Amino acid sequence: MTANEDQEMELEALRSIYEGDECFKEISSVSFQFRIGALEDKNAFILDLTWPEMYPETAPQISLDAFFNNRISAETKQLILSKLEEQVEANLGTAMMYTLFEWAKENQESLMENHKPVVTAVTSSSDATSATSTAKKREKKEHLTKSQKRKIISKTDNKGELPRGWNWIDVIKHVSENYLNNTIFEVPHTMPYLTIFTFLVAAEQNGRKRR
Known part of the structure; x- marks a missing residue:
């Protein structure tokens, strides 16, 4: 056979x-x-x-x-x-x-006397959804409007880089609005940065005298 x-x-x-x-x-x-x-x-x-x-x-x-x-x-x-x-x-x-x-x-x-079930880690659907949502929020937060993009582009040099101190005017504006109480000044954007800083210090001192 x-x-x-x-x-x-x-x-x-x-x-x-x-x-x-x-x-x-x-x-x-x-x-x-x-x-x-x-x-x-x-x-x-x-x-x-x-x-x-x-x-x-x-x-x-x-x-x-x-x-x-x-x-x-x-x-x-x-x-x-x-x-x-x-x-x-x-x-x-x-x-x-x-x-x-x-x-x-x-x-x-x-x-099967010594059998101990092997546990496999599985990512739940809720965890995956949460991670996706967080990523989308981060992406949305970093998105710039067209207007913001135009402002940044207009300030770049011939190498496409932003000049040092390009956002100082915004910082100075914030300081003047929040710390120089009861004092109204117009800060010319064409004024040199050192001059602006001196200008604000003087303005703050003047404001303290008034208070």
């Missing part, structure tokens, strides 16, 4: 044994999934098994890469695989799918 004939016979046996069993899934004629434990069982896991061409004379490929197993730590997965490999070695050369499935079911508790 060839390996392929062995596979055909075992496949028919598996279909008969697990007909209607939601734990068993035939992916293809040489690839299968089997869930150990109920869906709501925190210690449940899914086995993926594939027959190579010369199975059962050669070992089946076994993995725990199903998405269902993502919460299982790498250490626990390695333990399950190593224990299953021992069973494979003991049954090499014979149909062993049923044996492996049933052995895993019977030993589920010990295989």
